[in-house]
Amino acid sequence: MTQMADNAAKPGPGRTEGLMRRLGFSGRTAVIAVPYLWLLLFFLIPFVFVLKIAFAEPRLAMPPYTALLVWADGIWPLVQTTWRNFLFLFDDRLYVVAYLNSVRVAGVSTLICLLIGYPMAYGIARAGTAWRTGLLMLIILPFWTSFLIRVYAWIGILKQNGLINNALMGMGLIDEPLPLIHNDFSLYVGIVYSYLPFMILPLYANLTKLDGALLEAAADLGARPFKAFLTVTLPLSIPGIVAGSMLVFIPAMGEFVIPALLAGPDNLMIGRVLWDEFFSNRDWPVASAVAIALLVLLVVPIVIFQRYQSREVDAS
Amino acid sequence: MSSDTAEPYIRIENVTKTFGGFVAIEDVSLTIERGELFSLLGGSGCGKTTLLRMLAGFEMPTSGRILIDGIDVAGIPPYQRPVNMMFQSYALFPHMTVESNIGFGLRQEGIAKAEIKERVNAMLDLVQLGRFGGRKPHQLSGGQRQRVALARALIKQPKLLLLDEPLAALDKKLREQTQFELVNIQERVGITFIVVTHDQSEAMTLSSRMAVMNEGRIVQVGTPSEVYEYPGSRFVADFIGSVNLIEGRVLRIEGDNAVIEAEAAGGELLAECGSGLAAGEPVAIAVRPEKLSIGKDAPPGDENALRGVIEEIAYQGDISIYQVRLPSGTIMRVTAPNRERSARRSLTWEDEVYLSWRPDASVLLTS
Numbered sequence: 001m002t003q004m005a006d007n008a009a010k011p012g013p014g015r016t017e018g019l020m021r022r023l024g025f026s027g028r029t030a031v032i033a034v035p036y037l038w039l040l041l042f043f044l045i046p047f048v049f050v051l052k053i054a055f056a057e058p059r060l061a062m063p064p065y066t067a068l069l070v071w072a073d074g075i076w077p078l079v080q081t082t083w084r085n086f087l088f089l090f091d092d093r094l095y096v097v098a099y100l101n102s103v104r105v106a107g108v109s110t111l112i113c114l115l116i117g118y119p120m121a122y123g124i125a126r127a128g129t130a131w132r133t134g135l136l137m138l139i140i141l142p143f144w145t146s147f148l149i150r151v152y153a154w155i156g157i158l159k160q161n162g163l164i165n166n167a168l169m170g171m172g173l174i175d176e177p178l179p180l181i182h183n184d185f186s187l188y189v190g191i192v193y194s195y196l197p198f199m200i201l202p203l204y205a206n207l208t209k210l211d212g213a214l215l216e217a218a219a220d221l222g223a224r225p226f227k228a229f230l231t232v233t234l235p236l237s238i239p240g241i242v243a244g245s246m247l248v249f250i251p252a253m254g255e256f257v258i259p260a261l262l263a264g265p266d267n268l269m270i271g272r273v274l275w276d277e278f279f280s281n282r283d284w285p286v287a288s289a290v291a292i293a294l295l296v297l298l299v300v301p302i303v304i305f306q307r308y309q310s311r312e313v314d315a316s
Numbered sequence: 317m318s319s320d321t322a323e324p325y326i327r328i329e330n331v332t333k334t335f336g337g338f339v340a341i342e343d344v345s346l347t348i349e350r351g352e353l354f355s356l357l358g359g360s361g362c363g364k365t366t367l368l369r370m371l372a373g374f375e376m377p378t379s380g381r382i383l384i385d386g387i388d389v390a391g392i393p394p395y396q397r398p399v400n401m402m403f404q405s406y407a408l409f410p411h412m413t414v415e416s417n418i419g420f421g422l423r424q425e426g427i428a429k430a431e432i433k434e435r436v437n438a439m440l441d442l443v444q445l446g447r448f449g450g451r452k453p454h455q456l457s458g459g460q461r462q463r464v465a466l467a468r469a470l471i472k473q474p475k476l477l478l479l480d481e482p483l484a485a486l487d488k489k490l491r492e493q494t495q496f497e498l499v500n501i502q503e504r505v506g507i508t509f510i511v512v513t514h515d516q517s518e519a520m521t522l523s524s525r526m527a528v529m530n531e532g533r534i535v536q537v538g539t540p541s542e543v544y545e546y547p548g549s550r551f552v553a554d555f556i557g558s559v560n561l562i563e564g565r566v567l568r569i570e571g572d573n574a575v576i577e578a579e580a581a582g583g584e585l586l587a588e589c590g591s592g593l594a595a596g597e598p599v600a601i602a603v604r605p606e607k608l609s610i611g612k613d614a615p616p617g618d619e620n621a622l623r624g625v626i627e628e629i630a631y632q633g634d635i636s637i638y639q640v641r642l643p644s645g646t647i648m649r650v651t652a653p654n655r656e657r658s659a660r661r662s663l664t665w666e667d668e669v670y671l672s673w674r675p676d677a678s679v680l681l682t683s
Contacts, residue, residue, distance in 0.1 A: 216374055217407035219394040221468070222424035231420075235411045 054288035055081040065284050085289035095273065095290065099297065102270040105259075106252035109191040113199040113248045114241065116192065121203035121240075122233075125210070136204070139197050151190055151261050158186050158262075183264045190258040195251065199244035206240025207233070239308050246305035250298055270294055323386055325350040325508060326371075326476060331380030333366055340366040342532040344380075348525075353502050353509045355519035358529035359555070364512045367529075368478050371510065372401045385475055395424075400474040404481040406465035408453040414440070414464050415449040421472040439467040442501065459490050466498075470505060479511045483518060495521045516556050520544065528552050544604075549683045553602040560608070560648050561681075562601040566593055573675045576601060580646040585620045586675040593680070603678040605651040608671050610638055610663065615672035622671045624648060626663060638663070640671055 056065040069077040089095040124135045142150060157163045158180040165177040180186060210233060218228035256271030263269070270290065277287035324347035333341040341363045348354045356364040369375045370382060373394035382389050389397060400421070408417050416423075419436045440446050443463035453461055462482065469477055482498065483491045499522060502509050513519050519526045520540040527537045528551075536548045547553035550561060562585065564578035574589040576599060587601050615621045624640035627647070631654075638650045648671055663669065 211405070211407065213403050213405050213407035214409060216372075216394070217401075217403055217409070217468075218420070219374075220372055220399075220401045221421035221472070222395050223420075224395055227424065232409060 050288045050291055053284050054085055054292045055083075056285045057082055057084070058283050058285050063284070064282055085285045086293070088286060089289060089293055094268070095270075095293075098268045098270045098273045099293070101268055102253050103297075105187065105191070105267075105269060106249045106255075109188060109195065109252050110199075110245045110249045112188060112192045113196050114245060117196055117199035117203055117244060118237075118241070120196075121200045121207055124200075124204050125207035139200050139204075142197070147194065148257065151194065151258055154186070154190055154193065154262060155181065158189070181262065184267065187259060187263040187267060190262040191252050191255060194258060195248040198247040198251075202243035202247060203237065203240040206237050206243070210236060239311070242305060242308040246301055249301055250305075253298060254294055324348065325352075325385060326510075327381075327383040328367075329381040329383070331367075331370065331377045331382060333363075333370065333375060334378045339532055341370075341377075344532075344534050346527060346534060346537065348508065348510065350508055351506055353499065353511065353522055353524050355511045355513055355523035355526040356529060357513055357516060357519040357526050357556075359514055362529040363532040364514075364529050365480060368401070368480055368510065368512050371476065372399055372478055373397045398475040399478060400469040400472055400476075401478040402465045402469040402480065402482055404484060406453075406461050406485075408461060408464055408468070410453055412452075413449065414445065414451050414453070414456070417453065417464055418467045418471055420468060425472075435471060439471050442470075442504070443467045458485055458487075459494065462486060462494065466501070470501075470507065473505070474507060476508050476510065479509060481513055482511060484513075484515070491518070492521075498522060520556075528555060530555075546679055547602060547681070550600060550602070550681050553679070553681060557604060558649060559602050559604055562603070562646070564599060564601060566595050566597045566599055568595055569593065574599075574680060576680075580642065580644045581620075581622055582642065582644050587620075587678050587680050588676040589680045593682075597682065600681045601678045602681050603673055605637070605649045607677040608648065608650045608673050610640070610650045610652055610669050610671055612662065612667065612669055614670055619672045619674050620678075622648070624669060624671060626665055626667045626669055629663070629665065638669075640669060 052068050053065050056068065058064055059066055066080065068079065068081070070080055072078045120139075124132055124139075127135055155162070159165070160177045160181070162180070164180060165174075168174045169177065214232050214236075215228050218232045219225070223231060254271050254274075255269065256275055259267060259269045259272055260275075274287055274290050274294070277283050277290060281287075326346075326348035328344055328346040331341055331344045332339070344363075344367065356367060358364045366375060370377055371384075371389075373389065373392060376390070384398065389399075409420065412420070415436050418439050419432045422432045422435060436449070437446075440449055443466055445460060445463055445467070448456060448460060448464075453464065456464065462485065466479075466482070469479075479498075483494055486494060495518060511519070511522055513522075523540060525537065525539055526543060527534045528543060529535065530551055536543055536552045538546075543552065544556055547556060547559075553559045553561065562576075562578045562580050564576040564581075564585065567575045567577050567584065569575075569589070570586075572588055573586045574593055576585045576587055577583075578585050578601065585601060587599075593599070609615065622642055624642045626638055627641045628637075628639040630637040630639075633654070635651050635653050638652065640648045640650060642648060650671060
């Protein structure tokens with residue numbers, strides 16, 4: 001701060017620069033302003049629109065919902081809102097079922113990602129420095145191809161006359177194709193495959209920071225390797241587990257593409273309900289209410305995530 | 317427990333350790349007795365930590381044997397050795413309280429909770445941390461953490477406690493205080509300690525015996541005063557404390573003393589010597605700065621005496637360090653206590669002085 005004050009006192013900066021500073025513009029505020037402006041423009045304002053629509057009534061017009069403010073006779077506009085759309089979410093069991101199903105699918109996917117991702121992250125963190133870069137590269141490499149193409153590729157692998165079924169039948173191991181696609185199995189394959197890197201990377205970042213001396217201390221005090229893992233490595237990696245789980249759980253909750261391409265017809269996730277409400281049913285207010293409800297549902301895990309993040313920042 | 321007095325408690329036999337092509341420890345043999353506080357002293361990269369890690373079981377010797385209480389420990393993993401270590405970084409578990417850190421070792425042995433609690437409390441008292449049992453390591457000061465690490469390593473009552481630079485992370489004042497505490501605790505618990513340190517004054521204060529290491533080898537073993545007063549080589553003389561080395565050549569032996577022709581001194585000097593020294597042999601006279609007398613009057617005739625000019629005086633309060641230039645250009649270092657207040661001290665820059673010492677105040681070095 002003193003340095004900035006010194007700079008300000010020095011002669012040199014032009015008159016406009018001085019003015020800018022007096023108005024509160026400086027290099028620092030400019031840098032901080034950019035992300036805030038971005039969030040304001042592309043997140044907060046659209047969110048306000050959605051919020052507004054969620055409280056409107058549907059109508060057959062363009063746009064297909066009633067206005068928030070009605071200019072009646074008086075000077076002040078009339079605010080017209082309704083809770084009907086939110087109440088409707090509880091009236092029709094479809095929505096509750098879809099929400100619960102989404103929670104279940106996201107939860108199970110997160111658990112599978114954790115069970116697969118933890119050993120992988122642990123292995124990479126423990127690998128020699130020569131190997132580590134290559135192994136991390138393999139985790140990140142799939143991002144170089146479009147997400148959509150990769151999910152489509154799974155259709156080719158899993159379908160009736162796809163790679164796996166053809167191979168198994170060719171070897172004579174099975175007589176008729178296994179039902180690998182358009183069921184829960186293919187849905188979990190798709191989600192776990194797509195989100196596994198989001199579990200591995202934060203876990204790796206956490207595990208690689210673990211001080212090797214702690215494990216030596218545990219061994220020195222009589223803990224066998226597995227006991228040392230349970231009592232030292234695992235508790236210290238909880239922030240990584242929480243971060244990875246949130247990064248998988250939150251997007252998996254609202255996932256639309258993977259269920260649409262890989263899930264069975266009876267598997268109803270909230271993302272698909274949202275899509276149908278918007279595009280098939282053209283009921284924008286209800287669709288918006290679904291979106292707001294999803295957001296509120298996700299705020300809880302996000303808050304947990306934030307708390308762990310800040311706790312870890314404090315600790316280090 | 318071995319009651320055999322002939323067998324030392326810790327025996328390191330011809331141990332060599334190489335990492336790839338690098339020789340970290342070369343043919344080290346060492347014996348340590350029960351209840352000793354033994355220091356391994358050396359500069360960084362001398363292999364002292366590697367030796368410690370081999371005792372703990374984190375590294376395996378490339379060749380040679382290590383016996384603890386008569387048992388060859390090769391192939392015994394760290395978690396089964398009767399040895400505990402206090403790490404340089406302390407390696408306290410950050411997610412555990414002080415109590416569970418200290419009790420960790422006991423929990424691995426399936427000891428009853430009540431007994432663990434009792435022994436943890438006894439340890440907390442021993443290291444004077446009674447009130448801090450419920451804190452996490454990051455809520456403690458450096459000195460407190462150091463004591464937690466010590467308590468955690470002591471609680472299993474190991475046959476051997478290894479301490480890797482136990483005081484390096486503390487500031488100077490606390491370090492001096494803690495040195496004495498450490499010695500007190502060691503005497504009370506009676507466990508054999510091996511301390512690795514690069515700080516010679518720490519090694520001398522702490523240990524009953526010490527080994528000086530250089531480039532993977534042990535160059536001298538002895539009590540602190542033996543190593544200080546009778547260094548066996550130029551390296552040890554120079555590494556432990558400071559020393560004036562006067563290079564010369566043996567002229568003849570006169571009784572207990574050797575007559576040395578030293579060019580730097582511009583004449584002949586007397587130095588006490590052992591047997592086995594032959595005329596013509598190149599030697600160095602090592603004499604500590606505090607063994608030299610400095611004064612304006614000529615010393616009695618039976619002492620070595622050199623004339624020189626005071627070039628520098630470093631006033632340190634309790635003592636002053638004088639740098640005296642001999643006519644040959646050699647600089648001699650002399651320390652003298654400041655018994656009188658500075659105004660009354662007679663020596664000043666550019667004064668002509670005599671440096672003198674008795675022949676038995678120096679050591680003759682051949683290597």
